[in-house]
Amino acid sequence: MAPLPPKVPAGAAMTGNPHNMRTSPFYSHIAQSVGPVNIVTPAGQIGIRPDGSIPTQPTEQIQQALANLSRCLEAAGASVKDILKLTYYIVDYDHLDPRQRAPLLEFLGDHRPPSTLVPVPKLALPGIIFEIEVIAAIPQLPSERVDVVVVGAGLSGLQAAVDMQKAGLSVKVLEARDRVGGKTWSKPVHGSVCDVGAAWINDTNQSKMFALAKRYSLDLIEQNTKGKMIVDKGVGKLKAHPYGQLLSHEDDRAAIADIVRVRDIFEETCQKIDLRNPVTSGSAIRKDLDNITFEQWVRSQDCCEDALNALTIGTRAMLGVEPSEISALYFLDYCKSGGGYMQMRSDCKDGGQYLRIAQGTQSFSMGLASELAPDSLVLLSPVRRIVQKAGAVTVVSARGTFEASRVIVSVPTPLYKEISFEPSLPPEKLALAQETKLGDYCKMIVFYRKPWWREHDLCGLSQSSHGPFAVTRDSSVDGDGHFSLTCFVTGQPARDWMVLSPADRKKAVLEQIAKLFGPFAKVEEPVEVVEQIWRNEQWSQGCPCPVMGPGGLTKFEHVLRAPTGRLHFVGTETAYEWKGYMEGAVRSGERGAQEVLLALNKAKV
């Protein structure tokens, strides 16, 4: 039995109706806030997309306006249940055709705030037929003084909190989302779950994760590598060959040899990196490698285009970026943190993608959360302001203000900008926040009635340079009757794909599956598709790990983990081992807890 998710806080808005008054199933006559609240007032929201376009179809426009409103509420730490009042303005209103009703009811769930409907001749922009505004009230917890506030209930923050509580400290964990887990997120689908974020551990060199899997009695599934994998043309010819081999036809033997040659040089260089000191590894100062992009490094090996393509699949699948966007040394160091490029990319024993979790990887986060003392965790409470004063830090979050002796900041470096630090973070931390970027990383998980690829001796792994996704993998949980291929849409192809309509995004992925798998198997119609675009997540803004461009490691290798006054910084990108992985997150959390315990003289000697 996997750990249960922690409870989402109740809203402050009590709704009701006066006695003996005409009521409506669509709204309440009154709402009132109960207890201390913060007020949230989004701007009137219209159905404009992030790219500035406006859906012409009225229902779609209304849905877009509501989606925008959801984004605003989320960014403020408010939920639909916190809405006190809504007002909507409708152009060409026809009371016989209340087209706003269905999308509104879907948006509201079972909450029925009071509302006002205002028919208007037009709105601020031509073509806009609907605008909605709300007042929401976020209930405020009583102020509390604790030893430590942890900002973020991803794996690193939760691990730190658990460790510190075990050592006797009082801890408050403030999480922006309505769930724990950060980039571990297991969505329920048809009696199973699918991992839209982190998906794998292993049982050898990922000792922390394997221990947690045992601790929470999670069921482990070996990644399917039985049968052939598919490699698209551009990395040799389109072909299916046994997992782990690079069998080539006569006419692409040279290309394959070149790929292997460059890969081996990369692996060799990678293994020489000193993880504790990547820039000044051993006797060689590796600023030369930090000053060029990974693409420049690959090209400097005098290789064929296929070798670059093959390694491009690597940066895309591992970091959601192009080889031109990261420093060569950054990528070498990243790979070394997982034991090297070959190991990090491997789906086999000791590899980065060896074991999946039947209950989903979010079970790790829910497990850690379940170990916290009662009321330690506050969901839906983004931290707004961290004020360091003599003797204490004040942490202002959407649902309460807390005083602490120390604060652990467990958010990705590019998201430091979402918090107002007073005094300001030191210039080098600000530069770190500014200059590290999260990759574009999307998953489309395609569910089928049965694992048709296995019937044709395919393991489900495919690699491609043509189309939205770079990689697919079998993500089934056979015991649940859940059969799926997860398609990794990442890097530049993801950017081109994200701007498509939802229907076109799905079509493009299904077409690429057909193109890759069609020559080797009878591709079936999917029964369900789950899409996850990490760029659109207010509290992730990308995935899986903030990357550094040329010069980044030289500037930031020591800044990354440096405490600032009473603030400590954790997160998978700060790990020495398995950066970007759950293992790295948990290890960074342990390191953060240890720092705080030392600072507060609570560490075990």
Place this chain on the structure above:
Amino acid sequence: MAPLPPKVPAGAAMTGNPHNMRTSPFYSHIAQSVGPVNIVTPAGQIGIRPDGSIPTQPTEQIQQALANLSRCLEAAGASVKDILKLTYYIVDYDHLDPRQRAPLLEFLGDHRPPSTLVPVPKLALPGIIFEIEVIAAIPQLPSERVDVVVVGAGLSGLQAAVDMQKAGLSVKVLEARDRVGGKTWSKPVHGSVCDVGAAWINDTNQSKMFALAKRYSLDLIEQNTKGKMIVDKGVGKLKAHPYGQLLSHEDDRAAIADIVRVRDIFEETCQKIDLRNPVTSGSAIRKDLDNITFEQWVRSQDCCEDALNALTIGTRAMLGVEPSEISALYFLDYCKSGGGYMQMRSDCKDGGQYLRIAQGTQSFSMGLASELAPDSLVLLSPVRRIVQKAGAVTVVSARGTFEASRVIVSVPTPLYKEISFEPSLPPEKLALAQETKLGDYCKMIVFYRKPWWREHDLCGLSQSSHGPFAVTRDSSVDGDGHFSLTCFVTGQPARDWMVLSPADRKKAVLEQIAKLFGPFAKVEEPVEVVEQIWRNEQWSQGCPCPVMGPGGLTKFEHVLRAPTGRLHFVGTETAYEWKGYMEGAVRSGERGAQEVLLALNKAKV
């Protein structure tokens, strides 16, 4: 170096935008209040003027609506930065011609609250094309128990607070405005300041103010009396004569003689007043003088119209009222408090208008404020309610509620009505608040490139019965390259002038300057004009000192300063010496502090 102004409190409204959403430079997508707040909801504001007229020019109408909104916020103790959300309604909206934008941005400064724009076919009144409503949230300070709350951070309140803190009491000063100083207000203009309120002290009989000037190292400027002053016809003929003399032409010698005769009787009567007991001065009970207006008293001297005109300039320039509006005894007592009519009106040594302050008179208030213990002063926090209970007084202000053993009320008597007293003030205090009135007192300060009047042997003083202003004076700060004439638009002429448009008000003043000075000098074009209308100030409602009509002193001479339970009352009108002047304010503050110290057994014996 003049003392620095105290800090205005930060707003409660945090604004921002969700990640990856289309943003606008004109509004934010979200605002949320942080910490405990009070909510302010002004009515939708339209561009109607106080006289009920509506500007026909759209931009002017929008500006008037925003000015009205500013007044609402000010009256609630809210600032623009406290606005959480705004909604505006526009008739004949054209998205290609957003005429609301420029005035809105000017109104908002650098605050960008979320907004909703609602095009509408019409609004509540014909001709109205714009209406705006806001929700504002005023941050609330934690409740505190102090020894004394002082209501008002003008000179009297600040002096009282400083004295009480020096004696060891804990004091909270609650000020309605975003600044200290009340009617001392020095506005920055072109690298200098101009005093739109109180302007003069002297170094002999205003010992308190002179000591403060020394304490804050302020630079003193002797009022310019070199050269001739101008007297308009109606007080004899239009002429220029040396300051302090009343040289007359052949044809107005009789009028001048009559003026001098009546003035001398007035001065003689004045000198007999017992300031501690004006109604029962000496053996003569002076109810007879309190039962008539000053105009009736003048006319009873059987004088010519010119004599009444001359003394009318006196009541206008000194109190902003007509001789028919004040009791004769009130005016006699008022003049006696400054050493007599001649001394109070004098611009020379010992006179009421002898020394100006290069840094501005607000420096006195900022100096006193700078002596307060940290966090003693709360700006933008009008007091709403004063509740006397057993053992304590609760003071509810816009930014916080405080408990105190004693309260010093340092607001002008007519403004007592802005505070809800529980239990109600005694009937005689209510009558005092009801029956004392503040004068109509405006300044128009006209800046020139050079002091052209001096080149023609004029000191800048003029007196006139014809036109908006009664008096002008040289208000230059030569060291700053600041050359100005300050025109005193007061009494009935002020009432006629205030209803004009800003352009017409300026025109009328410049025309009067030309008419008065033109015959004697080459009048130059102004480079800047600063206008101050004290009637429009929410927290003054007039200037300089509340006056009493017939019977007022008889009723109120002892009521004025009488404490009520735990409440004590200060303010320049409660002084025995230099009523209506800064000296009176400071002396009243000292008296109030002494009363409280005695009550709390803290007075030095």
